[in-house]
């Protein structure tokens with residue numbers, strides 16, 4: 001088990017921010033993880049997955065455990081369903097492609113989401129009408145303090161919009177080691193209700209879409225709007241879409257009749273934060289080496305050598321401006337470290 005001192009984290013976060021870890025260890029087996037937790041659970045620890053949902057604003061004064069557990073296996077199959085176990089360090093999108101190759105359906109709408117399997121449940125990743133919770137069966141995790149293993153069933157994870165128990169009550173208490181998903185093997189239930197997906201399928205002349213067609217459509221849509229972290233550092237949506245009351249929405253609609261919205265319940269309306277940020281004038285704005293993406297205002301970007309602090313300051317300015325203009329508080333989706 002090699003522990004590297006003063007390690008650079010630049011290549012381990014999709015924002016591409018330079019920050020140092022006091023020490024760093026690549027974890028490739030559960031035994032190794034258990035052992036290192038046993039030795040170090042009383043010292044400061046930082047669990048790192050795909051690094052796709054965090055903004056490093058400072059060096060990490062802790063032992064960084066990079067969860068690099070690999071493996072995908074079919075656990076059970078039945079007439080229509082299959083249960084797949086994927087280890088936490090598998091790249092999410094590679095896993096989606098593996099499922100498509102095997103004609104396993106359910107996560108095609110989640111194509112091209114950056115990050116790893118193990119972090120997907122933490123924020124209940126979602127896109128184009130599907131969330132991880134729709135296919136999630138359970139996950140296995142190790143308790144950091146006493147290294148006991150625990151299986152979390154879906155009902156225990158308190159999934160919500162970009163939320164789970166791992167971000168709330170159990171934050172920092174467990175390391176997720178693998179995830180079990182229940183997927184379909186035939187009669188796939190397609191989610192094409194998002195207008196952009198229908199438009200893309202139509203553009204390609206697809207009439208009876210397969211799960212692969214849907215994945216290709218999602219990939220094309222995402223590539224047209226979202227920057228590739230390998231080219232421009234980013235963490236996807238920086239903010240969550242705020243959910244406001246009907247009364248608050250009516251005030252915005254009076255001034256901006258074109259405001260897009262999704263009704264969640266009689267008194268809960270989701271408004272795209274990207275729209276609010278664009279209206280606030282930030283879309284495509286660049287300051288030195290950082291800014292707001294020109295095709296999707298919800299995405300903050302690092303053009304090269306920005307610091308996490310600079311991006312964080314920009315996020316605060318955006319938040320303050322949106323609050324002043326619309327009286328709406330937008331919350332970050334990305335973890336600020």
Ligand code: EPU
Pocket residue numbers: 126127128129225235236237238239240241260272273274275276278283295296297298333
């Ligand atoms: N919009 C603007 N200007 C912008 C961006 C968006 O006006 O610059 C408005 C448009 O009206 C558009 C609407 O916002 O129709 C919705 O935009 P989009 O379809 O791009 O989705 P989003 O609400 O901005 C959410 C997720 C994305 C996910 C997409 C598709 C959140 C925080 N983000 O974005 O997830 O891919 O829906 O389902 O819920 C992520 O979490 O990192 C992520 C990319």
